[in-house]
Amino acid sequence: MSEPNFEIIEHVGVIATSEFGWTKELNIIRQNDGLHQYDLRSWNHEHDEIGEGVTLSLEEIKGLADLLPRIIVTYDSIKKFKFHYERSWDEDNDYYVDFENHRYGYSIEGYNSRSKEEPIRPGMEKEFLDGLKECNVLLWDEKSTVLMCDGKSWTIEIETDKYKIKKCGYNAFPKEWEMFWKMVNNSLRTTY
Structure with missing residues (x-):
């Protein structure tokens, strides 16, 4: 696991919590380039270590939102x-x-x-x-x-x-x- 190299601007929400206290969260972040992006990632309980995740632009989030009904709709x-x-x-x-x-x-x-x-x-x-x-x-x-x-x-x-x-x-x-x-x-x- 590693330390985050970005700043959390806004905590959007927790998607899931593991039995070990790690949470999978969606956050709006700012990286070194200053651009705001969306980050979906695992965090430890103290919120000072991160696990695997993905960072997405606003356009990528919109694309994901368009795909979600294909997954969610039964x-x-x-x-x-x-x-x-x-x-x-x-x-x-x-x-x-x-x-x-x-x-x-x-x-x-x-x-x-x-x-x-x-x-x-x-x-x-x-x-x-x-x-x-x-x-x-x-x-x-x-x-x-x-x-x-x-x-x-x-x-x-x-x-x-x-x-x-x-x-x-x-x-x-x-x-x-x-x-x-x-x-x-x-x-x-x-x-x-």
Whole structure:
């Protein structure tokens, strides 16, 4: 362990305490260059020795904050799930599952337009959430390619009590896309 080579400007908070009295803390610090940064690190009980940690700029903290919902949000915490898929220039598909109000539905606009809205069937909530988990939807990254411009795009929106997550792609899809598309159609009993 070593002594700190920076000054703590503000103690933001303790994240965890070990059985040996060490705390993992987030602090705003000033190092030799005079810049304020955020430091996440272990400290001993007397607060004169530090353990492993990381120092982050404000931009890095903002980036971390953007990533936290991907870690914190669990499939069981999803209250609403919306999904839009544009299969071509002239066909739009919108789906939603509202777990709070126990409703689901879809609207398909194009050559064979149709829509449906119904109460969630018994067992459907678990089936749908298990399907989202199997498809790793919370871990999807946004995708796009300029190599092809065929009008295909997708957007998913996930709502929990605290977070809204939106992910989208243009002319490129996550590797689990086919499995996801099949799961949505089977769960919502759409006919395609």
